[in-house]
Amino acid sequence: MGVMNYLRERMGKIVAIVIGASLLAFILGEVLRSGSSFFKGDSDALGEVAGEKISYKNFQAQVEQAKQQSGQTNLSGQFTSYLEEMTWNQDVSRVILNKEIDKLGLVVTVDETNSMVNGNNPDPQILQYFGDPKTGKVDQVKFNNFKASINAAKADDPMKIQWVQFLEQLGTNKLAQKYISATSNGMYVNSLDAKDDYENKNKLANFKYVTLDYASIPDNKVTLTDDDYQSYYNDHQYQFKNKQETRSFDYVSFSAAPSKDDSAAVKGQIEKLVPELKSTTNDSLFIQINAETKAPLAYKRKGQLGDPQLDSVMFNQPNGFVYGPYFSNGSYKIAKLIDSKVGPDSVKARHILLPIGADGEAAARAKADSLKKLIQAGKSFDELAKTYSIDKQSGEKGGDLGTFGRGAMVAEFDNAAFDGKKGELQIVKTQFGIHLLQIEEQKGSSKAVEVAVIDKPVTASTKTQSTAFSNAQKFLGALTKDNFDAEVKKEGLIKKTATDVQALASSFQGVDDARQLVRWAFKADKGDLADQVYVAGDQYIVPVLTEIKPKGTLPLDAVKKQIEGAVRNHVKAKQLLDKFQAAENGASTIDQVAQKVSASAVPVQNIVFANPVIPGLSLEYKVVGTVFGSKPNKLSKPIEGEHGVFVFSLDNFINPAPLANAVREREQIGQALAQRSQSALFDALKDKANVKDYRSKFL
Template identity: 30%
Template sequence: MTIINKIRDKSGLLFLVIGVAMLAFILGDLFSRNYLSQGNDRIVGTIAGEEITFQQFSNAFETFKNNYESNVGRPARDVELPGLRQQAWQQLVFEIAYTKEFEKLGIQVTSDEMTDMIQGNNINPAFGNLFVNQETGEVDRGAIKNFLASLPPGPPTNPGHAFFLNFEANLRPNRLREKYEGLINQTYYATEAEAKREYESQNTKADIRYVYVPYTNIPDSAVDVSEGELKSYYDDHKDDFERDGTVSLDYVTFPISPTAEDIEEIKKELDVIVDRFASTQNDSIFIDANSETNNNFQIFTPKNLPKAIDINELELGKVVGPVQEGDFYRLYKVIDITEDTVNTFARASHILIKADDSNKAEARSKAQDILNQIRNGADFAEMAQQHGEDGTKAVGGDLGWFDDKTMVTEFNDAVMNASSLGLIPRLVETQFGFHIISVTGLKNNKNFLMGVVEKEIVPSDDTRNEIYRKTTPFGSDRSKENFMKASELDSSIIRYQALNINKEAQSINNIYDRNIRTIITWAFREAEVGDVSEILELEDQYIIALVTGKTEDGIAEFEDVKDEIKRILVKEKKKAQLMAKMEGLSGTVDEIRLAYGPGATVSSATDISLSSTSLPSVGFAPVTIGTVFGMAAGESSAPIADENGILVVEVDKIDEASELAEYSIYKQQLEAAQNNVNTVAQKISSVISDYAEVENELYKYY
């Protein structure tokens, strides 16, 4: 394989390795939207005091578009775009904010380093792996030099050339980032004292008993919190209620669904080609010309044959349909019939009367009576619905087609050995009970190759236009008053609510259409409370929205967090009441439990360490565990207010960790935890974003 081909084959992997610099963002569909046609000088954010315009953001990532598509071999999918946009923004943060830090510290990547990483003694592993000699397992530097010599000057002339230019352009910034993060990484260290403390926290063990009273012992309804207390707490803890902005909407929808006339018209379109489909000598060309999907040829067994098709009517060349299945009408043509050498299928219905050793005679008698009634003319399906004792009774006992390995032996043999359709004139006993069986499909081992022509059942243009006309009362006057009035004129119109939608939301309640972001971005970008959106056409409905609430980034309003504060204060008051009662009790934990009365429990825990986080029957209990390791064996604690309730602890035993000569292993553990590459990178990114006062407002446009 040539070097160029190897690069082409592996470039997708290498693209992922070199990371954020190799991202793309496909913008074409966005420019067709009205809300992006307002000029490209709009500000989408700021980085280190530099305003980022929409055009700047777009241009920066248009550069990567062709590279992304060539590396992954396809355009970015809709579901990937939100993530790609955020990664694209992070690349801008890197280029602007990180670069300033590199300059302050004098971090550089010289030309000699670049050469060294491409063809010297320290070749970039992701690049070097493309030139590994299969015999020696070593990087072939000669192959790299030959490859570089083969590249003409100027713009890329082939995928390998384009890939290398991209790799080279991003090698320097990636190396700068590695150096910077490496410098920060080296500032993490653990002292001998910290290592010793870590060792002790892992190896000092305690056995305890405790009495526990949960806060839930006092019902919320028994605790009063005044408006003044709520407001006072809010004023004293405003920083705790920092929130991202949200919007709330009322909205109405007009579902776009096909009418009976639309469905009939689509059926007629297939009706008129049935004869031509049957007579054509070139099924592939005919199907390609008439089918709306690529699901053109399928192999069916009796088990997965569409329910509307009678297997007994199938023969070579026969066309069945149009058959309506879900959102499609389909024609099926039998192209070939072959025998299955592995599986044999049959179809049956049954009525099960369950039996065991305690009721076998009674069950047999009941089943025989049902069989006699059916032999005398009773309807099998009705009798199954009336008497069946398993899940098939709801469908008249129908088991559908099954293969000869599915059913228990007695049942399988009775059906597979049947020579004619209809009722088996005897009861069949299995481990489940007694079965009355009707064979509805004789043993069959045929496979059917079908050519499929299918058309989607969609609303016609006339239907869409008619539904759009129903939206006219909303579109003619985009005021709050008219929105409310119009939604009340027609009783079939339901006004929905969507509360506290966040900036990055990809849906409004259960509406997940790819275009729903249009309304969300409009609401955040320019709408005010009381504004009504334009009529937005989604894939299967029209939607009009009214902005009913809007919060900005910052401290949440008191009314918006009032319930949250109440939960906090209710818990605090419960804590105070229970603490007061527990502080008045004394003795052992068993005596305290008896003195407290119902609601208090005594439990024990063994071998807990300072690194433990929970206790049996209590759950998360960090305060209690921390208190235990400040106590001595035989000592009892005062009441402890923890996350879920009040505890009093008795320490039965403390096993102190023995002294070690040195604690290097624990020092290494601490440093490894701190020096994790991903952790360091995330912390650096967070600090630089804060320091550079990064404001990302892409949510207003995408």
């Protein structure tokens, strides 16, 4: 129920929502403020950016605020890690941008701030929250009333504090825009750039090629030497830059997932409830006492029951029918059809929402009853809604809630709206207060059912968990630094590998909630066994650290296994190059070369430089690049490609029509460059800022 969610926030929290709305504000943070006063000693230093420390205490406060704004109560470890990563990036960007802005002497003047708030072209956030949808402009009456309430508020009023923070945030955004504009304005796309880009996308090449695949030489016919590895490594060293330290470890996991006995036990528990569910006269109370998921009772149409099994059964049974036990979404369930009826598919309604204040529910109901009598006597519902309703979003529209389907509102409101009659005024209590509801229109007709569902999740018993832990503990006790693989084989277990795990990871391949295990890995040395059995979700894990990859350019030993396939292809390429060179001796056409190497000359049509894909072979950058630098009807030299060694002969180019609008092409290229430049700019500034990350010591 969208309007009800809005009521939770009320008008006083509108600014808090605004603050979080801007992407730039989220990335760049509190640029206007100096962070130095927060930092008191290295023990609180979560990291350093250009010599400035980032406070762990301040960082945690920001993470907690982000958790609250997420609106979720039970946050997973993975989602928490995401919030922590975003907050860290925000802090790093704040420090970097602050220093760059100071260097350039950029400021936001009072006049600029006033223009963003009160000018003819206000900031989009002002328009978003104070705009009139009909005119597309700021509703000045609404905005002036808001500002008047702000001015009248005390200095420590949360609403006033949030408004001040919002104005600061507008300044932050403006400074960021100025800085980005200052850097992006230095980029220029000329006519030659536009012409080259146009031709790269539209000039076509037609050619024939012959290829000898690397797979044509068996791997066991190739011997790789240290020189082969070193030569490849030297030529491709730029590919082996590790942005942050990673660690790899082998491990064995012992599952504590629910067993068949656990499942049978839960099924037995739910079966015992079947007679009680059939006989109970208070279904709502029975749900509250026995169900794991305590959903309120509400009428629902077909497709809204949550379980396809219920949809196929409950609409054709008499009241009191009990279905189950059945298994769904990790739980055993039973369901009872309490009632069924035919009602409208959708309702158009309006309401006036009154708070239940210190005087209690009776006073709120009395006020609703007075308003009801005024409306029945001819008073305008619209005017009363604008004056009295605490649901300001609908109140400003005369209480209008629009048209909604069954299940869109909370159960009490939903039942009143769908069970009542057109034009009827009802007083309804919900978790949000007392509603004076008027049904304006009802459309359609379909059957709806009220179903009580009792669920019991299947979880691992203490016995199952204890057995898994004991097996893991026994395995750990038998290990030495040299016998991990032997013990795995002896016990008939499966060894798994976590590869290139980062210091702040809370999970790795197939394993969630593994933060403690990862922390161990980053304290251990290569070859170390675990000091304990680690718990990750429903798994008990025993690991051994196998590899440490430090930050920076990795040495050959660290990537030797990774590059083995590429090195082998490079060695094979030398043999295939020799074969092609011999075949080209005395040959004048691509077909003659193909015949000599016992292959076929394959024709390809309409290849463009900007998409260097050879049909059936995927990307071949070097081959296609060479094609576009060639002349027609000449045999190419052998080329070492991604899938094999190639020789080609260009038939012809098909040039596109002359570029009709160079200005538009330049604008499109410029826009693409501007978008890429922002992230590239901050990457470059981060490298220059010498960012030191100590988060793994805290998180």
